Amino acid sequence: MNETVISVRNLTKCFGSFTAVNGISFDVHKGEIFGFLGANGAGKTTAMRMLCGLSYPTRGSGTVAGFDITREGEQIKRHIGYMSQRFSLYNDLTIWENMQLFAGIYGLTKKDTDERAKVLLERLDFFSERNTLVGSLPLGWKQKLAFAIATIHRPDVVFLDEPTGGVDPMTRRQFWELIYEAAESGTTIFVTTHYMDEAEYCSRVSIMVDGEVRALDTPTRLKEQFAAESMDEVFRTLARGAKREEQ
Amino acid sequence: MKHNFLSFVKKESLHILRDKRTMLVVMLIPVVLMVLFGFAISTEVNNINVAVVAPERTDGVKEAVDRLANNSNFTFKGYIGQERIDECLRTGKATAVVVFAADYDRLAMQATEGVPVKPIIQVILDASNVNMATSATAYLQSILLGAKAQQAMFETRMLFNPQMKSAYNFVPGIMGFIFILVCAMMTSVSIVREKESGTMEVLLVSPVRPVKIIFAKMIPYFTISCVVLVTILLLARYLLGVPMSGGVSGIFALSLVYLALSLSLGLLVSTIAGTQMAALLISAMVMMMPILMLSGLLFPIENLPKFFQVISNIVPARWYIDAMRKMMIQGLPIAAVWKECAILLGMTVSLLAVSLKKFNDKLE
């Protein structure tokens, strides 16, 4: 259970004179739900983009699924799924067409794709809606679909950037059920969120402030460490010292 | 309120200035167009490649070929054999091939003595380029037959443009085109982008009146256009030597009217189009195409089929370009183009009214 899937040392990203991510180090283990918390502008998305091979680190090193994030970005991409903060499936394609597209890109055969898509859609109760254009779906559905597509190729790690932003509480619960199911089947989940109740569901949580990781442990131990009642309190204690304004 | 308005203008200007590449291109387009039309492109035909077929290179033939080679309208490509005529024309090595008769010297002599003879020179032209072929025929006839003597009967003058610069004719056209591009196209796209990204709603719920927001959006584009206008006029005067003897004030006044018209067109498009792509396509199809084709910019209106001549009346650029030609090249005062001015003013007022009405309707 302690196999390391993501390992990061001293990871740094600068944009000009601005240091978005400043020397972060951590490990994520297989099957974990790793909560990656921080205020807006703390550097979460930048860090995540480096892990996904979308962005080169300025300094530092790291591996994801056993591959180096600087040199082997394309190999990493075979083993991860990614759901961006901004909904980015094709609005002018149907649910089914989007699934075919992404499964095809990952090299699934037509037969595999059909089976996998059917399983995923039936799990979401979307199967009858498979010919609906994605653009016309309500946000909650879109997010669940985006998650399904991020896992269509059975990746080792799934990166979720604020997957439940703007979604109603009911759908949020359903979404977390999906996350748990994926984690139980051995997929590592790397998730950023603003909802502190969601942080409680994570195996371990890191909290970023001003581009640095200020705390990293299980929710229970973090609460003990900061003598707090809830993760919300932990977060506020840490975030109080932030120098960066919200973007 | 005044303060609010200014802060909107500032926001818009910053927004535009930040996109340096687009700004650069917008400023470069008129300059490059002026240089190209002024110095690179000429609708006149010259440097016609000509090859010669002469069974015997006699003195008479050589003398005629010398005249050809020394003429600035032609580039002499050398002697070729009869069998290569078609190949040379087909590959474009020559546009015209001049074939001299076998006993050219003798026949030419007889002709000057007044003895009727059969044709002594055959000219074979690549007529795929019609203008080139027509001009080549005319030039060749006068060179080969030494028609200089006849030319002496005429005294020719090219009025308003003695050096025959084709650029003169294009400057007003370029203006008519650029302002639509900057004012209408850029404004419409930028308004629609705000609609797409949802920031328009944020602006509309602010206490500033919607019309003011729209004007605030237009002011930076208006300013850019004024800079472009001055650039074009300076280039036209000092680089191309367009006379503009009719006075600059009239040119400015009418251009301002045209700018206002272009801005209202942009606003109108933005109320119709839902996406940037649609705004771009509508601008391109409904505004750019007619201007390029029906305003007399490239193709003279009197050459158009009757039907299109009638349609060209509703293209604002046509009237603007017409008036500008008269003022800039012929040097007429603004009073001489009152008709064009009146039409443009009328179009501006009605377009502005329609687009503002549509804009307000959309809000409710």
Added chain:
Amino acid sequence: MRAFKVLIQKEFLQIRRNAFLPRLIIAFPIMIMLIMPLIMTMDVRNVNVTVVDLDRSTTSHRIISHIEASDLLTLVSSTAEYGLALQALEEGRTDVIVQIPAHFGRDLAVSTPKKISINANAVNATKGGIGMQYVVQTIARTLAEVRGEESPVNIQELITTENRYNPTLNYRHYMIPALMIILFILICGFLPALSIVGEKESGSIEQINVTPLSRFTFTLAKLVPYWIIGLFVLTIAMIVAWLVYGLVPVGSIGLIYLSSMLFILVISGFSLTVANFSDTMQQAMFVMFFFIMIFMLMSGLLTPVDSMPRWAQYITYFLPPRYFVEILRSVYLKGTTLVEMWHNLAALGGFALLFNTLATITYRKQV
């Protein structure tokens, strides 16, 4: 291979679902091919002439009636006052003023007469120049005739001309291949750029970038649909040219398609490269517009490259459409063969390789 297939499917689905594009792809070429040849006539006809006749002799009447009879010239009026004629010219009612001096006819018979003065409105230099030429030729012919009644040789008949490839001097035939090229430039030049920048703006390109899809496959999948669309547009255009204007290619149709395939690759590759450097549609549009403007004006589409000054001709060697304009016109109208055009084809191939390599390299999945 599977990835490529699903990507192509996706591109076509997106094009089909777009409200504008399918109509654009079918209607635009038809419209352009139907309307433009009627409009794009740069040949000068209907030159309006006003004659100021101060002579009023049989000779001057003969000149006037010849002008009236000419296909290219239209006699607007004949007056005795130069002022009136000049006013007509300023107002655009006439293009050329011919003034025949007093006693011209009498003097012509005995000695050298005073010169006939011809003034042309040169605001439009082309029209002024060609109009002037027509008038001079017409009058020269009249005078030759007047004199020729004494001499048996008609000097004009010493030269015969043959207008090969376009014996009727139909200007439309010259413009139709150019229009096809304009269609390629507009459709295969703008659409790929807009499609990529559209994906950037909507964020969907990020979802692609996080997959193991290679840049080459992605670029190729963006190219192929416009390649097919371009050939479809070419086919429509050729059918219209045949049905409406009766113009069929003299040369090989295969060569036309081959060179078009290369050219579409060039222009789409260029478009993709521009898109890779642009963040917004407006930016992509303006940058593309800038280059397309230079392409259209300088590559011989509208005015011959040979007539440009030397320095401008050197620039044209860097403009890919220049090579294609030469190929398409020669093959379509003159029947030039592959062997005769191989260097132009090679140049196009080179540009295709260059731009598409650039498009692939400049497409960054990781920044």
